[in-house]
Amino acid sequence: MADYIHRLIREGEHQRLDFKFEVSDYYKIARSLAAFANSEGGRLLVGVRDNGSIAGVRSEEEVFMVEGAAGLYCRPAIPFRYEEWVVEGRRVVEFIIAPSPAKPHYALDQDGRWLVWVRRHDQILLANAILLRVWEKRQGRKQVTIRYTEAERILLQHLEKHRRISLPGFQRKAGISRVRAGRILVDFILLGMVRQVITEKGTYYILGTESGDGNGL
Numbered sequence: 001m002a003d004y005i006h007r008l009i010r011e012g013e014h015q016r017l018d019f020k021f022e023v024s025d026y027y028k029i030a031r032s033l034a035a036f037a038n039s040e041g042g043r044l045l046v047g048v049r050d051n052g053s054i055a056g057v058r059s060e061e062e063v064f065m066v067e068g069a070a071g072l073y074c075r076p077a078i079p080f081r082y083e084e085w086v087v088e089g090r091r092v093v094e095f096i097i098a099p100s101p102a103k104p105h106y107a108l109d110q111d112g113r114w115l116v117w118v119r120r121h122d123q124i125l126l127a128n129a130i131l132l133r134v135w136e137k138r139q140g141r142k143q144v145t146i147r148y149t150e151a152e153r154i155l156l157q158h159l160e161k162h163r164r165i166s167l168p169g170f171q172r173k174a175g176i177s178r179v180r181a182g183r184i185l186v187d188f189i190l191l192g193m194v195r196q197v198i199t200e201k202g203t204y205y206i207l208g209t210e211s212g213d214g215n216g217l
Contacts, residue, residue, distance in 0.1 A: 002085065002086070002087045002088070004085070005045070005048075005085050005087045005092055005094070006087070008043065008045065008094075009045070009048060009052045010052075012052070012122075013050070013122040014121060014122055015039070015040060015042065015119060015120070015121055015122070016036075016040055016041060016042030016043065016119075017042055017043050017045070018032060018036075018042065018043070018044050018045070018119075018122070019045050019048040019049065019050055019052070020032075020044060020045065020046045020047075020048070021047075021048070021049050021050070021055050022046070022047075022055070022057075022058070022062060023046055023062040023065045023066055023069075024062075024065070026065060026068060026069045026072075026073050027069075027073065027107070027108065027109055027110050029065065029066055029069040029073075030069040030070070030073035030074050030107040030108060031107045031109070031115075031117050031124060032044060032124065033066070033069060033070050033074055033078045033080065033095075033097055033105075033107070034074050034078065034105040034106065034107040034116070034117050035107075035117040035118055035119040035124045035125075036097040036099075036119055037074075037078045037097055037098070037099065037100040037103065037105045038100065038103045038104055038105055038116060038117060038118045038119075038127065039099065039118050039119040039120070040099050040119070041096075041097050041098045041099035041100075042096075042097060042119065043094055043095065043096055043097075044066075044094070044095040044097065045092060045093075045094055045095075046062055046066070046092065046093045046094075046095065047090060047091060047092040047093060048092060054087050054088045054090050054092065055090065056089075056090025056091050056092065057090075057091045057092065057093050062093070063082065063093060066080075066082075066095060073107060073108045074105050074106065074107055074108075075105065075106045075108075075114060076102055076105060078097065078100065078105055079098070080095050080096060080097045080098075081095075081096050082094060082095045082096065083096070103135050104116045104127065104132060104135055116131075116132060118131070118198060120198055120199065123200055125198050125199075125200065127198070128198070128203055129182065130167065130182055130185055130186055130189070130196060130203075131196060131198070133182070133186045134186055134189050134190060134196075137186065137190055138190065144187050144190045144191055145187075146187055146188070146191065150174070151174040151176050151180070151181075151184060152184060152188075154170075154173055154174045155170055155174065155184065155185075155188070155194075156193075156207075158170070158173060159194070159205070159206060159207045159210075160207070163206060163207075163210060164197075164204045164205065164206050164210075165204060165205055166202065166203065166204050166205070167181055167182060167185065167203070167205070170184075170185070170205070185205055192208045193207070193208050194206065194207060194208055195207070195208050195210065
């Protein structure tokens with residue numbers, strides 16, 4: 001059974017895998033859980049240092065803290081399951097979080113704000129209004145229709161030539177309001193014609209057939 005954990009550790013932290021030396025902060029663990037649930041799901045290994053060495057879980061309290069964070073510091077609550085493993089004589093707890101059909105999940109921060117987080121590679125990033133609107137329309141199963149006006153033509157021509165554009169960049173280039181630019185991007189994302197790419201440096205949009213520096217939505 002230890003081979004299974006060692007195999008995970010050799011993968012290193014990535015989109016669907018995170019290491020935690022310990023769980024000592026409800027806010028931080030709630031953010032991690034919400035980011036997994038809002039993205040592709042994943043595994044959280046508690047008792048493993050960032051460099052992959054085994055530290056071990058010190059007490060049952062850490063499991064209780066994850067349960068508390070998932071139920072009280074996340075809205076809606078995030079379901080998960082966990083397994084306990086003994087590796088190198090130390091206990092490692094594996095928390096498994098599935099991608100949620102009930103997204104977005106909000107996580108409470110230390111300032112009392114409920115924020116939405118997503119996971120991109122090994123980073124946790126703040127979701128934006130465009131992504132929230134995409135999720136809302138998907139859940140509402142609203143029909144998407146596109147009016148191919150000059151603004152839509154400008155967007156697609158720019159992406160074909162330059163490969164990416166930001167929301168402010170599209171707004172300026174098309175000479176339209178930020179609200180309308182956002183609405184067009186949301187509809188194009190829902191139709192699979194455009195992808196949103198969230199990175200640590202910012203958010204941009206690419207054609208649905210392109211790949212980006214971060215994971216697209």
